[in-house]
Amino acid sequence: MKLHYSPGTISIAVAIALEETDTPYEAIRVDFASGAQQGEAYRAINPKGRVPALETPQGIITETGAVLEYAAPALVPDDAYQAARMREAMYYLASTMHVAHAHKMRGHRWADEQSSFDDMKAKVPQNMADCCAYLEDQYPFDPCVLGDDFTLADAYMTVVLGWLEGDGVDITIYPKLAAYLIRMRTRPSVLAVMAKGMLS
Ligand SMILES: N[C@@H](CCC(=O)N[C@@H](CS)C(=O)NCC(=O)O)C(=O)O
Incomplete structure (x- = not known):
């Protein structure tokens, strides 16, 4: 592939x-x-x-x-409920949090005026912080998003949470998310992509 x-x-x-x-x-x-x-x-x-x-x-x-x-x-849970929760988290990241993040650099997708870009960009820290508060409340993150097992949602979450600093969000305000991201960044799979220059 x-x-x-x-x-x-x-x-x-x-x-x-x-x-x-x-x-x-x-x-x-x-x-x-x-x-x-x-x-x-x-x-x-x-x-x-x-x-x-x-x-x-x-x-x-x-x-x-x-x-x-x-x-x-293999990273999709066998249990139907857990699989649905995994997709719930991933669809949220795709349709809400990624889109909120894109308003910082990709405002031209939605508007033409510089004032509109500036306005959208100014809103990014608050929108991303709102997403963090939701995630912190909704998922265990102990040790993985859904609990014990690493699923596709963890691969997705690790990248999106890595955007927070650049988006003006202090992850330490969300203790579960902060500890989770530190933990994920010690995983061999994440270290491997870092070593390949794909993630910093
Ligand atoms: N809905 C798509 C979004 C993919 C997406 O927006 N990727 C960004 C990078 S994070 C991109 O390729 N942007 C290039 C551009 O906007 O020119 C997905 O989830 O795969």
Whole structure:
């Protein structure tokens, strides 16, 4: 499998899940600095111009949650309730927290005026903090998001929580999240992607 990624982005959740399950993959960096994600060559792989994209023997998959489920099915809980809770957390990260984060740098998706960009950017710390308060209240994070077992939600969560500092949120206000992120950053899978320069 070939994983198209850019360092620090949500695509690294897929790399963590692949490392966690010892699944071989080829990592192909998409150069955001030169806008390669919007170029013709990459758009032939993912017409949305976003990462991740995973090339599989059957074809290409996009959207982090879907890519994760294909890449590392062993990280989906057997229990139906726990599996649904895992997806609940991942859909929240995808549809609410990632979108709140994107308002800092990607305001042009929603508006055209500089004043609108400034306004959206100013709102990011509060929106991300609200998301943190919700997560802190809703999930065990002991030692993993759902409790004992590392699931796909942990790969996803580790990357999103890593954005908080840059988004102006002090994670130490959320003791469970803070301890969780420190713990995840000592996991061999996360250390492996760091060693490959995919996450700092
Ligand atoms: N809904 C997509 C969003 C992917 C996404 O927005 N990725 C960002 C990086 S975190 C990206 O590729 N941005 C490039 C751009 O906006 O030009 C998913 O969950 O996979």
